[in-house]
Every structure is written in C-alpha cells, then in structure tokens.
Amino acid sequence: MKPADSTVPLRDDVQDDRTQFIRDALHNAIVERRLAPGAKLVETEVGELFDVSRTVVRASLQMLAFEGLVRIERNRGAFVAYPSPDEARQIFESRRVIESEIAKCAAQRITDTDIAMFKAHLQEEDRLLAERGPNARRAAIKASGDYHLMLASVAGNLILERFMRELIARSSLVIALYGQSGASSCARSEHADILDALVAQDGKKAADTIRHHIDHIEEDLDYKVASNAPLRDALRI
Amino acid sequence: MKPADSTVPLRDDVQDDRTQFIRDALHNAIVERRLAPGAKLVETEVGELFDVSRTVVRASLQMLAFEGLVRIERNRGAFVAYPSPDEARQIFESRRVIESEIAKCAAQRITDTDIAMFKAHLQEEDRLLAERGPNARRAAIKASGDYHLMLASVAGNLILERFMRELIARSSLVIALYGQSGASSCARSEHADILDALVAQDGKKAADTIRHHIDHIEEDLDYKVASNAPLRDALRI
DNA sequence: CAAGATGAAATTGTATGCAATCCATAATTC
DNA sequence: GAATTATGGATTGCATACAATTTCATCTTG
Numbered sequence: 201m202k203p204a205d206s207t208v209p210l211r212d213d214v215q216d217d218r219t220q221f222i223r224d225a226l227h228n229a230i231v232e233r234r235l236a237p238g239a240k241l242v243e244t245e246v247g248e249l250f251d252v253s254r255t256v257v258r259a260s261l262q263m264l265a266f267e268g269l270v271r272i273e274r275n276r277g278a279f280v281a282y283p284s285p286d287e288a289r290q291i292f293e294s295r296r297v298i299e300s301e302i303a304k305c306a307a308q309r310i311t312d313t314d315i316a317m318f319k320a321h322l323q324e325e326d327r328l329l330a331e332r333g334p335n336a337r338r339a340a341i342k343a344s345g346d347y348h349l350m351l352a353s354v355a356g357n358l359i360l361e362r363f364m365r366e367l368i369a370r371s372s373l374v375i376a377l378y379g380q381s382g383a384s385s386c387a388r389s390e391h392a393d394i395l396d397a398l399v400a401q402d403g404k405k406a407a408d409t410i411r412h413h414i415d416h417i418e419e420d421l422d423y424k425v426a427s428n429a430p431l432r433d434a435l436r437i
Numbered sequence: 438m439k440p441a442d443s444t445v446p447l448r449d450d451v452q453d454d455r456t457q458f459i460r461d462a463l464h465n466a467i468v469e470r471r472l473a474p475g476a477k478l479v480e481t482e483v484g485e486l487f488d489v490s491r492t493v494v495r496a497s498l499q500m501l502a503f504e505g506l507v508r509i510e511r512n513r514g515a516f517v518a519y520p521s522p523d524e525a526r527q528i529f530e531s532r533r534v535i536e537s538e539i540a541k542c543a544a545q546r547i548t549d550t551d552i553a554m555f556k557a558h559l560q561e562e563d564r565l566l567a568e569r570g571p572n573a574r575r576a577a578i579k580a581s582g583d584y585h586l587m588l589a590s591v592a593g594n595l596i597l598e599r600f601m602r603e604l605i606a607r608s609s610l611v612i613a614l615y616g617q618s619g620a621s622s623c624a625r626s627e628h629a630d631i632l633d634a635l636v637a638q639d640g641k642k643a644a645d646t647i648r649h650h651i652d653h654i655e656e657d658l659d660y661k662v663a664s665n666a667p668l669r670d671a672l673r674i
Numbered sequence: 675c676a677a678g679a680t681g682a683a684a685t686t687g688t689a690t691g692c693a694a695t696c697c698a699t700a701a702t703t704c
Numbered sequence: 705g706a707a708t709t710a711t712g713g714a715t716t717g718c719a720t721a722c723a724a725t726t727t728c729a730t731c732t733t734g
C-alpha cells in the first residue's frame with residue numbers, strides 16, 4: 201500500500217521473513233477451518249510443504265502458540281488448539297470488554313473514508329453469504345472476522361488491536377467446535393447496526409450494539425457438544 | 438536472587454523447560470530495571486550466561502518480543518524495548534479498559550483468603566517503600582506490579598490476566614523511561630483504596646478507583662523527556 | 675580533516691546431525 | 705485371550721556448523 205518510501209524508513213514490513221510467511225499461512229488455514237482443532241502439525245511435514253528447515257517451522261509454531269491458536273506439548277509436538285468451554289467463555293467475555301471500548305473509540309474517530317470501506321465490506325459479506333459452497337462459507341467466516349478487525353483498526357489503539365486479532369482468531373476456533381447453526385445471517389444485520397451507530401457517532405450505542413452482537417454469537421454455541429471429529433484428541437488429556 | 442514468588446501464579450504446568458526459565462530471568466531483569474530500555478541482548482552472551490545454545494536463547498527472545506518487552510530487528514538482533522510516548526499512552530489506555538473490568542469481576546469474586554493475601558501484600562509494599570537503596574527500590578517496583586497481577590488473578594479470566602501481565606511489564610519500561618518522581622508513595626495509599634472497594638464488594642467503585650490510580654501513574658510521566666541513558670539507541674532508527 | 679571505501683570481526687539466520695522421547699505394533703507372559 | 709512388555713520407526717529438543725549480514729576500525733582520497 202505504501203510503495204513510495206522516503207529517506208526515513210518507518211516500518212520495514214518488507215521482510216522476506218519466511219517465519220512470518222509460514223505463520224500467516226497456518227494462521228489463515230486455522231481461521232478458515234481448513235485445519236481442524238486438534239490437528240497435529242508435524243514440523244518436517246510443514247517444512248517440506250514450504251521448503252524450509254524445521255528451525256523456521258518451529259519459530260512459526262511458537263508464534264502461533266503465543267497467540268493461543270496452537271498448543272505445544274513438550275516432546276509431543278504442536279496441535280491446532282482445542283479450546284475448552286471455559287476458555288471459550290473467557291474469550292467472549294474478553295471480547296465484550298475490549299470490543300465495546302473499541303466501538304466507543306471508533307465512534308469518535310471514524311472518517312468518511314472509513315465509512316465507505318465499511319459499506320463496501322458489508323456488501324462483500326452479503327455477496328459471500330448469498331453464495332453457496334464450502335469456499336464461499338470459508339470466505340464468509342473470514343470476512344466476518346475482518347469486520348471486527350476493521351473496527352479495531354479505526355479505534356487507533358495498536359495494543360487493543362493486537363489483542364482483538366488474537367481473540368477473533370480464537371473465536372473462529374470456538375465457533376468451529378461449538379457452533380450449531382450457520383447463524384451468520386443474523387450477524388450480518390448486526391454488523392450493519394454497529395455501523396449505523398458509528399456513523400451517528402453514538403459511542404454508547406455502538407458499544408451496546410456490539411455487546412449484544414457478541415452475546416448473539418455466543419448464544420449460538422452449545423458448549424456441551426464439541427461438534428465434529430477429533431474426540432480422541434479431546435479426550436487425550 | 439529468587440525469593441519464592443507466590444504472588445504471580447503461572448498458568449503453565451511446571452516444565453523443566455529452559456526456554457521458559459531464561460524468558461523469566463530476562464523478564465524479571467527488564468521489569469526490575471536491571472536491563473535498561475534499548476539494551477542489546479546478544480544471543481551468544483545470554484547463552485553462555487545460562488549455559489545453553491543459541492537455539493534456546495532465540496526462543497526466549499522471541500517470546501519476549503511477543504510480549505512487547507523486546508524488539509527484534511532482522512539481522513541486527515534483540516533489544517530491550519524502548520516504548521515511544523504513543524505506545525506508552527496506548528498501554529495505559531489499554532490498562533484502564535481491561536483493569537477496570539477486572540476490578541469489577543474481582544469485587545464479585547473476592548474471598549476472605551484473597552483479602553488476607555492482599556493485606557499481607559500491602560504490608561510488604563509498605564516495608565519495601567520504607568527501606569532505602571536500589572535493591573529495595575527494585576523490589577518495590579516489582580511488588581507494585583504484582584499487586585495489579587493479583588487483582589487480575591482474582592478476577593478469574595485467564596486471558597485478560599495474560600493481557601494484564603503483558604501490560605504491567607511494559608508499564609514498568611514506560612515508567613523507567615518517562616517517570617519523574619518516585620511517586621510510588623501516592624500509589625501505595627491508592628492500592629489500599631482499591632482493596633477497600635473490593636472488600637465492600639462495590640464493583641463500580643473499585644473500577645473508578647483503579648482508573649484514577651492509573652491516571653495518577655500516568656500523570657507522573659513526562660513524555661517529552663526520555664529519562665536516562667541510551668539516547669543513541671533511541672535515535673538509532 | 676571530512677567523507678567515503680575496505681575488510682576483518684562479530685552477530686544473526688538457517689540447515690543439519692544426534693540424542694532423547696514418544697507411539698504403534700509385535701512379542702511375551704500369565 | 706487379555707494384559708504387559710519389547711522393539712523399531714517417527715518425532716521432537718537441542719547443539720553446532722556454515723552462510724549472510726551487520727558493525728566497526730582502518731585506510732584511502734579529495
């Protein structure tokens with residue numbers, strides 16, 4: 201986005217850093233549910249896939265472990281995280297805390313450019329929801345998370361934004377495990393409600409709306425039933 | 438060197454993991470200001486100090502980089518973080534958000550055992566403040582942070598607790614850089630005020646009190662003046 | 675003398691080798 | 705036949721080797 205670099209190098213994101221690249225690839229695979237909770241991530245396999253040594257893969261896995269997307273067990277290896285119901289509740293509780301504050305800040309700071317971006321994003325979400333098929337569904341999941349990340353970005357606090365990034369990613373895991381319906385439809389209209397409050401610069405209302413939105417997401421979960429496959433992984437400990 | 442730190446509960450199982458051990462040692466050194474902001478952390482040096490290979494040191498440094506205590510620059514190495522005024526403001530803003538919510542939860546969940554622990558801790562803080570000398574001062578700094586971590590622990594949300602751990606550690610760096618007085622004395626009475634609100638199970642008051650407490654800490658900072666040494670490090674970028 | 679060029683030493687990035695550990699299956703015992 | 709114990713392959717933890725990069729002192733050159 202910023203090709204013109206002045207003499208002062210601000211942030212050299214131009215990293216041919218393969219560690220980051222692999223982290224991003226795995227992160228996306230997990231968030232888009234191409235990698236199921238509990239799946240084992242073998243260092244040599246990943247390394248061959250990306251054509252790097254285990255050293256690099258290890259660093260990537262450690263990054264993901266810090267973010268809570270991967271669990272590393274000593275001498276046993278790395279697994280896609282399998283959040284417990286308790287963890288899940290704490291994730292959503294944390295989101296309510298942080299995201300309602302983010303909404304307040306965003307209501308104060310939102311610009312016309314931001315609003316245009318949000319509107320375009322909402323249309324994209326609509327389009328993906330109308331489409332059928334697993335790929336469209338994955339894209340819809342990702343877009344829904346991205347909406348929340350855009351909010352965090354507008355609020356302008358990089359630290360809270362990073363916390364949110366982590367929470368959104370982990371939420372995706374939780375929904376994959378405990379989600380019941382494809383309740384994204386209700387979520388969609390709520391995203392629009394949030395934007396309305398932001399446009400009206402009504403911080404209080406934006407915060408309330410987003411809190412309710414998170415409540416609704418959580419209401420669609422059934423913590424008693426871990427949805428699909430890896431029961432053996434769940435019971436392993 | 439290692440008094441039993443019962444105050445900080447570890448979330449992970451006790452692993453003979455040397456990576457974690459080195460991370461903890463460096464973490465403490467930074468938080469207690471034995472390592473100044475900007476200081477370079479050479480992999481081989483650290484490795485020789487702890488008698489491990491660079492592989493292990495690297496993992497520790499990457500952990501610390503995630504927590505924002507260390508900055509890793511490609512091909513240049515790892516440095517103790519040197520938070521900018523902007524970062525500092527965001528750190529305290531994030532603390533206000535998360536910690537006031539933590540206070541609310543803690544007010545609901547606090548037990549008599551907790552209260553006793555808090556009282557003992559306050560006495561310890563008093564004792565350290567009365568003492569003189571750099572070691573007592575370091576211990577006082579650490580104890581002050583530990584008080585906030587105890588709060589987070591009582592609140593019972595492991596995720597917010599981890600966020601707080603990071604924010605407290607980074608606050609210590611900020612105060613080392615921009616702090617003016619040894620204003621811990623005012624902080625001490627405020628810690629007692631917070632406890633009073635908790636004992637009264639008045640969540641609202643606890644939240645307000647802690648917000649003011651954080652305001653006061655921040656008021657003692659002067660973001661214009663980066664206090665002591667490593668100017669050359671500050672200007673390096 | 676300032677500014678740049680040069681090269682050696684220091685330091686980091688990555689691959690690889692080896693020992694320790696784990697896991698699955700076969701063999702053994704009762 | 706069930707439970708327990710060997711055994712071999714797979715996988716991880718860590719140290720080390722080597723290449724790439726940076727740093728710093730020294731040496732030009734104008």
